[in-house]
Amino acid sequence: APRSKIVDPLYSVPMPVLAGGHFVAKVLAEASVGVEGAWLLAPGSNVTLTLASTATEGSYLLLNFSVPADTASGLYDLYVRCGGELLTSPRSVWVLGEWPSELVFLHFTDIHIDIKVDGRSSSRYEAAVTLLNNLPVMFAVITGDDVDVGSDVPALRLFREITNRARKPTFIIPGNHDHAQTDEASFRERYYGVYIGPATWYRVIGRFLLVGLDTGLEGFLDSAQLRWLEGVLSEHRDKVKVLLMHHPFFNYATFGRVRGSWREVEKIRNVYSSWRDHIDSAKELLRLIEEYNVTLVLAGHVHGDAVVLYNDRTWFVTTTTTCAGIRPGDYRGFRIVRLSDRGEVLQLGVPGKNPLAGFSSFNIDLLKVAYVSDPQLKACTVKVSVAPGFELAIENLTVYYYVNGSVPASEYELYGDVDRVLGREVLSYGALHLVRAVVKVKPGEGFKVTAACYRDEAPPEVSIMMYTPRRPVSGKDSVMVYIRAVDEGYGIESVKLVYETPAGAREVRAEHVRGSTYQAMIPPLRAKEVRLKAVATDFAGNVGESSELTVSYVVPEVRVPKLTVSVKCEREVEVGREFKLTVRVSNEGNGTARSVVAELSAPEGIEPRSASQRWPSLEAGKSVAHEFKLKATKEGAYEIKVIVRAANHKAVEEVVKVTAKRPAGVEAYLPYLIVVAVAVVIVAVIAARRRRA
Incomplete structure (x- = not known):
């Protein structure tokens, strides 16, 4: 029999509910299994739920829970004790005091864990979660490509881990990369469906309807999904409707107002290629958008901005990638979206920038965040830097540390830049403590603060594992060096490779690969041998060095003409x-x-x-x-x-x-001729005198 689990709500599709209201949880379990209890858990809060009714749907139990009227607003984990098992769904129930008249949320997209872009693949996503925790917004939507390869289980786990550090709701859909190297069954049963959630869903937030769609590998909606979408839209005609999908309807960098009709979709310019290649799907989607008066369609995929106001009614908004590769001159980013319950789009990015005229996303490259824990969760470090020019004024940053709850809360201290800490509190959170610290931010400067129950005074262990090629050619080959760096304390902050030639010593930063492995590239060098040493620094400032290693180069005979x-x-x-x-x-x-x-x-x-x-x-x-x-x-x-x-x-x-x-002429010989002539005359005269005598 399949293992019992909560399939709805999940951290990727949390359930909005009013304090004093009801919500239905869907649990995979046998119909005969009884429910022994259920509760909501948040840092510093534990709320007992009342089971109002139970129904079945195939292999699923539909549990209708009542939320106490005095429940504080916030995001909660759902716990259900069912048939002797304790089932958990983290960050899946969103309790509100009243339905909002305005939605204010962040739009992230194209996270691409575990892609390597300028270092750690997750660093910008950690910055995104930090922003979600600190900005005056209600939740975040993530429109796909959550991981770079859909079958990469470590990447899926890392995405789930980082997302669940957010203290506000996250609504998530898949992109084509989430389908990569999967089939329909494994996508649902082994990968995305297990570690993130359903591919399609909808949620009602008072006057608002939020619908998650799946454009799949090829970038369109099949007929079954379009029929499902029409059923959802027709059931909620009176709502302000927001659609989330990965592939955009319009091309990268398309801005401005567009008029058209689904009946003549072929005449609309700048439609994205995947929709143009599946024109019937595009036509039907546009019909639903027009006939059901959809206000906002959010997308990603193209790693750049595009905003189109269609028929002065529907905003098609594409946001640049939050974490992955970009075109020269573009930047990684996110949007703040404000939407009224009258269907008015009040904000789509940086205030003062016209979203219909060009890029208007916020630049997330200007915020750097790293979050590192030790294996026992007894120490956790957050490192933050805010570059000058960041469009959001952040003076005080709230930082959350999830640490081991088996250690008394009183034993946890803060280390590092503690002079920046304005306040802190420790809240009980199930098997964990949540340390909440408020840290003063200085633009252009960073801070590093660790929450730990011990002081780290031991240096990291670091060694050079291997390098390739084994016999590099002098002046030709780059050398890739693989380094192992382990720290049993606060964790590795940085690793570098120092290489020395007769010309002097140089160093290059080592990039994190996975686990304890780092890699550094030595450029081509004209040398017979190079001495290498790896150096690792942990978040406590302790420095560890590897033993020295010598790389011998093949020096080819230099064949040169003379x-x-x-x-x-x-x-x-x-x-x-x-x-x-x-x-x-x-x-x-x-x-x-x-x-x-x-x-x-x-x-x-x-x-x-x-x-x-x-x-x-x-x-x-x-x-x-x-x-x-x-x-x-x-x-x-x-x-x-x-x-x-x-x-x-x-x-x-x-x-x-x-x-x-010039060659010699007669005049050149005239003197000689005169002499000869005179001589001839003299000889002739002498001869004549002799004859007369």
């Missing part, structure tokens, strides 16, 4: 006569030169003034040569420059000096 150039040319040339200049390029290195080019440049008076010769490559030990044909156009002394360069080699330059002269 180019030399020689130029051969006549030193004297004739004007107007072609001469040759031979360039020889040699590679005396051990690597191939790529894309080698020899460029010749000459001054005016030498033609051509420039020329070049290219070779695709030049292997080590090889030479190439090229003859450039040149001509001097006038006399003079010239310097001809040759530059050889390659894609992987710096330029090599050689200069040759050339003198250009």
Whole structure:
């Protein structure tokens, strides 16, 4: 037989009820099982319920409980003793003194536990829960992608754990990531349905109707869910209606007023692709929204804002992701929504920002919160920082610590920045104590306060588990180092990796992976060996260090070209006569030169003034040569420059000096001719005289 359990209400779908009113709890149990008792539990409060009536629905008991009229407003755990078993549903009954005339709530979406974005996956969700506990709002809605992978049980447990630290109601629906790696049965019976709750639901809060929908993996509503939705809407025609769904009806960053009709849904622009791909579903959803006068449709999925006022009646509001990845220039965030019982939307985000004109969500990146407990819940630390520019003025922050109730409350003390603590109280909460502290916040500064029944004076234990690759290549490989850090006291605050080379020591932050495992990345280094040491600091300020480890790098032979150039040319040339200049390029290195080019440049008076010769490559030990044909156009002394360069080699330059002269003419030999002529005349005269004699 299936194990007895409370299936409604749950922390993801709490039941609103007035003090003095009634609510029905749905319990999986045999019809013959009797109910021995039921009560509500909140910090410092225990309220006995009266069982007014019992009914059955298949395998379920429907228990109609009466809430005492003097019950204080607040969020309660439900306890039912049934057939000898004690059944519990935490944070599932929301008692109000009267129905509200206005809803004020937070919209979170796309939490994506256990995704890694700038460190711990849960850090921004812890900030979100802290905001819910502190802002003047009534509850929060979360529109899906609660975990990053739907079958990740540790992530589902962590989501449940963090959510249940909230002291106000949370209404939650699934997104496509919550369906990831599940089928219909396992989603309901092993994963989301077990750790979070039902995929679809509705709640009536006085004049308001809140409906949770499931757009599934593909981003639309099937016909069965649409029929169910129409039944809910038709049954509550007089309510101000709010729909929650994961996939938005309109595209990312769509803002402004839109007019249209469900009859011509194809003509409406900027409809999100999953709805356009299932146009019949989109048409039917829009018909229900129009005919039943839905005021507000809240969605997420696209990790960015979009707000459309449809036909001046229905607000389609998409909120940026609270915790996961974003586009450049965007930010992670949340909304504050105010809605009157007349259907007036009074606020959709940061006051003063027009939601129809652009992003209007609050920026949650400006608030950092970490919550860490020891394994026995005998110490709990909250670390908070508020950056300048945060749009909400928070001067005093209420922080809740859930600690072990087996230790007397008087033994718990606060440690850390206790000078910031303005007040505290310890309330009994079942097997726990709830320590409630009010801490003064200074924008731009943080605080760290621990509630514990002991003082932590022992340093963390830290060791380097492994690194990869085992033989990194110098100058090429990054090295991932895995670190184990354990603290039996207040918990690990930070882990870093210190690595030392001959050039000096550097450090890099280690990111939390899961459990006691951290990882740090060393960038590519030109080194033969690197010495590593991991350092962990706990929330008490104690520091632990690992033993030193040496990583040996493979230093590859560096193969580089070495180019030399020689130029051969006549030193004297004739004007107007072609001469040759031979360039020889040699590679005396051990690597191939790529894309080698020899460029010749000459001054005016030498033609051509420039020329070049290219070779695709030049292997080590090889030479190439090229003859450039040149001509001097006038006399003079010239310097001809040759530059050889390659894609992987710096330029090599050689200069040759050339003198250009004109060729010799008759006038050059005239003096010699005159001398010869005179000599000839003299010889002739002497010869003539001899003959006469």
